[in-house]
Amino acid sequence: MPIEVVRGDITTLDVDAIVNAANERMLGGGGVDGAIHRAAGPELLAACRQMPEVRPGVRCPTGEARITPGFRLRARHVIHTVGPVWRGGRHGEPDLLACCYRNSLALGRERSVNSIAFPAISCGIYGYPIDEAATIAVREVQTFLARDALPQIWLVAFDADIHEALTAELGNRR
Numbered sequence: 001m002p003i004e005v006v007r008g009d010i011t012t013l014d015v016d017a018i019v020n021a022a023n024e025r026m027l028g029g030g031g032v033d034g035a036i037h038r039a040a041g042p043e044l045l046a047a048c049r050q051m052p053e054v055r056p057g058v059r060c061p062t063g064e065a066r067i068t069p070g071f072r073l074r075a076r077h078v079i080h081t082v083g084p085v086w087r088g089g090r091h092g093e094p095d096l097l098a099c100c101y102r103n104s105l106a107l108g109r110e111r112s113v114n115s116i117a118f119p120a121i122s123c124g125i126y127g128y129p130i131d132e133a134a135t136i137a138v139r140e141v142q143t144f145l146a147r148d149a150l151p152q153i154w155l156v157a158f159d160a161d162i163h164e165a166l167t168a169e170l171g172n173r174r
Contacts, residue, residue: 002145003138003153005170007163010156011039015115017077018070019104021122024082026051026059026066031124032158041072048080063099065107077111079104083122086129094136097122101140109148117154120162134165138173 010018010032020036023029026048028037037044047068051059060066065081081104084096100121108116118137122128141153155170157163 002151003141003155003170005155005157005163005166007157007160009035009158010117010119011035011073013117013154013156014074015117015152015154016075016113017067017079017108017111017116018073018075019065019116019118019121020078020080021119021124021126022060022080022082024058024060024062026080032119036073036078039073040070040078043071044068044078047071063096063103065100065103067107067111075117077108077113079107079116081121083126083128086122086127089132093122093128094132097128097133097136098140101137102144105141105144105148105150108150114150115152115154116150117156119156119158120166123162130162130165131169134162134169137166138169142173 021032060082062082062084065079067079070076070078081100083100084093123130123133155166
């Protein structure tokens with residue numbers, strides 16, 4: 001089964017790439033971003049600082065993706081993507097969140113990634129509603145898999161609510 005929902009800590013997975021729900025500066029933060037930076041070690045921060053800014057203070061605009069080595073993680077790569085801050089859904093948030101998944105998957109394909117793990121992008125401090133985010137995540141992964149082969153994609157939930165939403169959405173689409 002190429003898509004699997006798992007509950008756990010994304011930093012411990014033995015996959016080709018994990019996706020980091022980063023901020024535009026790519027210099028670490030809270031939530032999954034902070035956990036990935038801590039687990040990967042200071043080399044990840046140094047690699048992120050090497051990414052060129054596309055405008056002052058922005059290395060990765062919302063919806064885009066960048067890739068670095070995984071350093072001390074079991075994952076070979078970290079794909080950094082910046083999800084939208086939820087502002088009611090009328091400011092392009094659904095399209096931007098979908099772009100996070102599309103661009104991360106495309107970047108993984110470019111780097112010959114065979115397995116990739118996604119957190120629930122934008123569902124933490126960025127406030128995206130979990131059920132709506134789960135719908136977008138599952139839809140975008142399934143759309144990608146309909147045209148591109150990737151042996152394994154994990155949707156990783158750190159808590160029970162996200163796990164339940166992702167599991168339900170995946171079950172509804174099978």
